[in-house]
Amino acid sequence: xxxxxxxxxxxxxxxxxxxxxxxxxxxxxxxxxxxxxxxxxxxxxxxxxxxxxxxxxxxxxxxxxxxxxxxxxxxxxxxxxxxxxxxxxxxxxxxxxxxxxxxxxxxxxxxxxxxxxxxxxxxxxxxxxxxxxxxxxxxxxxxxxxxxxxxxxxxxxxxxxxxxxxxxxxxxxxxxxxxxxxxxxxxxxxxxxxxxxxxxxxxxxxxxxxxxxxxxxxxxxxxxxxxxxxxxxxxxxxxxxxxxxxxxxxxxxxxxxxxxxxxxxxxxxxxxxxxxxxxxxxxxxxxxxxxxxxxxxxxxxxxxxxxxxxxxxxxxxxxxxxxxxxxxxxxxxxxxxxxxxxxxxxxxxxxxxxxxxxxxxxxxxxxxxxxxxxxxxxxxxxxxxxxxxxxxxxxxxxxxxxxxxxxxxxxxxxxxxxxxxxxxxxxxxxxxxxxxxxxxxxxxxxxxxxxxxxxxxxxxxxxxxxxxxxxxxxxxxxxxxxxxxxxxxxxxxxxxxxxx
Amino acid sequence: xxxxxxxxxxxxxxxxxxxxxxxxxxxxxxxxxxxxxxxxxxxxxxxxxxxxxxxxxxxxxxxxxxxxxxxxxxxxxxxxxxxxxxxxxxxxxxxxxxxxxxxxx
Numbered sequence: 001x002x003x004x005x006x007x008x009x010x011x012x013x014x015x016x017x018x019x020x021x022x023x024x025x026x027x028x029x030x031x032x033x034x035x036x037x038x039x040x041x042x043x044x045x046x047x048x049x050x051x052x053x054x055x056x057x058x059x060x061x062x063x064x065x066x067x068x069x070x071x072x073x074x075x076x077x078x079x080x081x082x083x084x085x086x087x088x089x090x091x092x093x094x095x096x097x098x099x100x101x102x103x104x105x106x107x108x109x110x111x112x113x114x115x116x117x118x119x120x121x122x123x124x125x126x127x128x129x130x131x132x133x134x135x136x137x138x139x140x141x142x143x144x145x146x147x148x149x150x151x152x153x154x155x156x157x158x159x160x161x162x163x164x165x166x167x168x169x170x171x172x173x174x175x176x177x178x179x180x181x182x183x184x185x186x187x188x189x190x191x192x193x194x195x196x197x198x199x200x201x202x203x204x205x206x207x208x209x210x211x212x213x214x215x216x217x218x219x220x221x222x223x224x225x226x227x228x229x230x231x232x233x234x235x236x237x238x239x240x241x242x243x244x245x246x247x248x249x250x251x252x253x254x255x256x257x258x259x260x261x262x263x264x265x266x267x268x269x270x271x272x273x274x275x276x277x278x279x280x281x282x283x284x285x286x287x288x289x290x291x292x293x294x295x296x297x298x299x300x301x302x303x304x305x306x307x308x309x310x311x312x313x314x315x316x317x318x319x320x321x322x323x324x325x326x327x328x329x330x331x332x333x334x335x336x337x338x339x340x341x342x343x344x345x346x347x348x349x350x351x352x353x354x355x356x357x358x359x360x361x362x363x364x365x366x367x368x369x370x371x372x373x374x375x376x377x378x379x380x381x382x383x384x385x386x387x388x389x390x391x392x393x394x395x396x397x398x399x400x401x402x403x404x405x406x407x408x409x410x411x412x413x414x415x416x417x418x419x420x421x422x423x424x425x426x427x428x429x430x431x432x433x434x435x436x437x438x439x440x441x442x443x444x445x446x447x448x449x450x451x452x453x454x455x456x457x458x459x460x461x462x463x464x465x466x467x468x469x470x471x472x473x474x475x476x477x478x479x480x481x482x483x484x485x486x487x488x489x490x491x492x493x494x495x496x497x498x499x500x
Numbered sequence: 501x502x503x504x505x506x507x508x509x510x511x512x513x514x515x516x517x518x519x520x521x522x523x524x525x526x527x528x529x530x531x532x533x534x535x536x537x538x539x540x541x542x543x544x545x546x547x548x549x550x551x552x553x554x555x556x557x558x559x560x561x562x563x564x565x566x567x568x569x570x571x572x573x574x575x576x577x578x579x580x581x582x583x584x585x586x587x588x589x590x591x592x593x594x595x596x597x598x599x600x601x602x603x604x605x
Binding site for chain 1: 563565600603
């Protein structure tokens, strides 16, 4: 048992660089814990205390991440965690999605009469889990972070406790998600059995050097990959997604499509790279894994887009469109397995997808009536005459989701497909472009209903909170900004993957 | 290196694998939500067994450390799961998965 000797005193203390690297995590943790205390104060309304605390701590975490963007990678806790530029890039995205969820949900929760302070606290803890997950270099840290995030999101999905749809969605998500984590964990156990270590860099060494990969390693690698494929919801592991997206409160659905999906995908890239994918994994396994991802990308894009055509409920339609977008991201992953792996385009796509989808769901939150009614296509008829600004914002997001220039969605798709062609994935890109052409039909149908149909009676509360206005305006500006001047974002993504 | 004297490592590992797949099969087949929750716990415990036996084979403590964390996470998961199931029972008055039909195409 020589590993006991590995515990050295210097590993039990933190240097000042390590403290600086950990500041965002401390801020989020402190904010969440203070918010729990604040939520039981009797003197003032707990929702305000918790809301202000969560926004403030997220803001501080964001500033401290931003200030360290250019710093070199820092290993923490005996190599169990790393704070590198990839982590920092992801952290900014996750914190932003958490803040926007809280902002967009404020009036919504009041309206649904479920404004319990727990909502903001759970969002904070979920963001914390995402931040830990993307920075983990150890399978156990990864699993714990994964569960911190998932458990919070299960609860957020079931936040409307007296609503049958919400309950059903949360239980379905919990059972399938629990099974997926168990499968992933079994994969981790097998990887540990094959390599004798839970550390990702040691697993990578084993995968690259060992020419005779044991059957245990191969099985473990597959189970890990299946667990992640479930979390990012690719076909055939997508069944839970439309149900959960429809049943969850609308701001939570927005949170799931942005933060959760980005976190799962970014961590997926880190893990699959450390299994040696595209980095000298043995030929046969590399080819198998590449082919599997290739096939999954095609099936996911086709199925997501085609089923989305038949959907009448906007939330369900966006759920299938989210599956389709996962397919496009898988194109990037398949391309990364060929030649020199370059995932910067995947990162740019994740960011632009997060921004436009967050915007779309914040706008949907405003459009929905009580109990999330009024999200059928018919309810949008003539929306442009009743609520011109909201319709305009929705139009921008829908154009971006469809990939029309000059929006973020166009730049994301362009970079992703360009890089895939460079890696020799021409056939895959042809299929992806055709699928994206199919998607234009159902995205533009939203616009047709909003702008070209006769107006209908208004549904629900027409007031818009200041928070939502700020958040949506910010998303519109960002969507157009990435579309018009993408160079800064591409540079940031390139810098982010440089240490990966 | 045998884990228990007279027992080959592959026997223990296969035992854990069988338990894991019993859990997975139960998750797919059983209709009662509480039993489904138990199946998830069964899968996690099979993983624990796997970790412990590999830890013994490799003679390092990482696997045993992992088990402690997994036990904690499994406890948190069943707490959350039971909470969600109770909330569902209050509105649905049943625990049969056949009745989860509200959200579909």
